[in-house]
Amino acid sequence: MSVWIGIDLGTQSVRAMAVGEGGEVLGAAGRPLTSRRDGPRHEQDPEEWWRALAAATREALRDVPSSLVAGVAVAATSGTILLTDAAGRPLTPALMYDDRRADADRVNEVGAAVWERLGYRRMQPNWALPKLLWLLRDAPEGAEPRRAAHQNDFVNRRLVGHEVPTDLSNALKTGVDLIEERWPAEVLDLLPPEMLPEVVRPGTPLGVVCAQAAAETGIPAGTPVIAGTTDGCAAQLGAGATxxxxxxxxxxxxxxxKGVTKELLHDPLGVVYSHRAPDGSWLPGGASSTGAGALTRDLPGRDLEALSTQAAARFGRGRTDDGSPATGTGWPASAPVTYPLVSRGERFPFDAPDAETFTLGEPADDVERYAAILLGAAFVERLCFDYLDLIGAPVDGEIILTGGATRSPFWTQLRADVLGRPVTLRENAEPALGMAVLAGGDPSRMIRTRATVEPSHTDLREPYLRFVAELEQRGWLREQAARHARERTAR
Structure with a gap:
């Protein structure tokens, strides 16, 4: 039997998991991380990453024989960056993935042709390359050599004890040419010589755990260290969407x-961008600003589990979340729908910096307010797939649902009904599991299906089209995307 270690460096915590050949979790542990936030500023201490990782891996491996450990891989937040010295010691705090103090005008001016060829068209201020320039702006002339390090580069170097390449996934937002798999001249012209690490594909061996790292982390010395990915790609690997x-x-x-395509997608809006998979295929994806965060904002202090059970009884069919029979007759065409933005502005499936949450109809009570948010989130998810189909992405394969919303059977059934497709639920789809798979595990054995949910006969086309029309009328959703959504709904 072999055991692989997957590590997920998140925003709020580090998660370590020891996974056996059949997907069984033999040990798991987490440690919290602290952030310094102030308006657009979001920083973390890189040394805290290492301390938390070491503590988490020691606990996760407490009952795992060292002779069984076969590999380790690390996932990290996308776009997080810092400067180190030549020995890998941090010279700056880490600017986290959503730190927005930088300006992207310079990198978009210099690299416009490259970003266009790579399909995402432009960089955002919170991407890693603009933040690198921001970190360098006050550096004195003649300062000691500096290295750019992504979040997992920093800890991978500690694991192996020497300088390591970065992976294409984490380097995407630093401007790597994902087609040529190298740094383009436009990026190299913006930065001091020898500042950027070499680039390899995720899944490439980086070295082995050194003696000092073994003593601190509990990971046996000599364990292969494998180049990881961003946390989003790690979650995709853990879900088995490959x-x-x-x-x-x-x-x-x-x-x-996040999905899988054979060819690189080019999105005219730039709201979809693609990572490169270990096998050379492409991993397009997009992140909406809508989601379950609207529930805690709009229904503060409410018992969301109780509201879910009541909504299932009122609108659902079959059984409610607590297992009792549902007495509802389905969703009326005039059911209230909330566009559940968690924060101002939308990123996907359209670009609308000024978008704000709204509700169509008047919810009669908290149950309807709750249901309106769930319905709106399901409609946004459907619209994402409509938009992906519009720009040429294949969307006819398996749809695997993960995340906290899958804890609600009612919400899961609603999403299947809105999509009009079966949806798959996994037993475990953590990013740490994805890294255990990337470290060398067999995904066909390690990734287990918990359930497949078939769509019911509930017809939600009319309220969905009403929702699409409202987004178009407000000027957020372009006419072509709205027309395509209507055409797909009519099929």
Whole structure:
């Protein structure tokens, strides 16, 4: 028997997991991380990443024989960056994935042709390359050599004890050419020489755990260290969405979709961008600003589980979330619908910086307010797939649902009904599991299906089209995308 270690460096915590050949979790542990936030500023201490990782892996491996450990891989937040010295010691705090103090004008001016060729058209201020320039702006002339390090580069170096390449997934937002798999001249012209690490595909061996790291982390010395990915790609790997046309839809605080295509997608809006998979295929995706976060904002202090059971009884069919029979007759065409933005502005399936939440109709009580948010989130998810189909992405494969929303059978059934497709639920789809798979595990054995939910006969086309028309009328959804959504709904 072999055991693989997957590590997920998140925003709020580090998660370590030891996974056996059949997907059994033999040990798991987490440690919290702290952030410094102030308006657009969001920083973390890189040394805290290492301390938390070491504590989490020691606990996760407490009952795992060291002779069984076969590999380790690390996932990290996309776009998080810092500067280190030549020995890998941090020279700056880490600017996290959503730090927005930088300006992207310079990188978009210099690299416009490259970003266009790579399909995402432009960089955002919170991407890693603009933040690197921001970190360098006050550096004195003649300062010691500096290295750019993504979040998992920093800890991978500690694991192996020497400088390591970065992976294409984490390097995407630093401007790597994903087609040529190298740094383009436009990026190299913006930065000091020798600042950027070499680039390899996720899944590439980086070295082995050194003696010092073994003593601190409990990971046996000599364990292969494998190049990881961003956390979103890790979750996709953990969900098993790796075949052309398959998609992982993650609905938690916000909604994120990631799929697999044979060819690189080019999105005229730039709201969809693609990572490169270990096998050379493409992993397009987009992140909406809508999601379950609207529930805690709009229904503060309410018992959401009780509201879910009541909504299932009123609108659902079959059984409610607590297992009792549902007495509802389905969704009326005039059911209230909320566009559940968690924060101002939308990123996917359209670009609307000024978008704000709204509700169509008047909910009669908290149960209807709750149901309106669930329905709106399901409609946004459907619209994402309509938009992906419009730009040429294959969307006919398996749809795997993960994230906190899958804890509600009622919401899961609603999403299947809105999509008009079966949806798959996994037993475990954590990013840490995805990294255990990438470290060398067999995905066909390690990724287990919990259930497949078939769509019912509930007809939600009319309220969906009413929702699409409202987004178009407000000027957020372009006419072509709205027309395509209507055409797909009529099929």
């Amino acid at each position: 075949r052309i046309g398959s998609w992982n839809s993650v609905l938690g605080t916000t909604l994120v979709l």
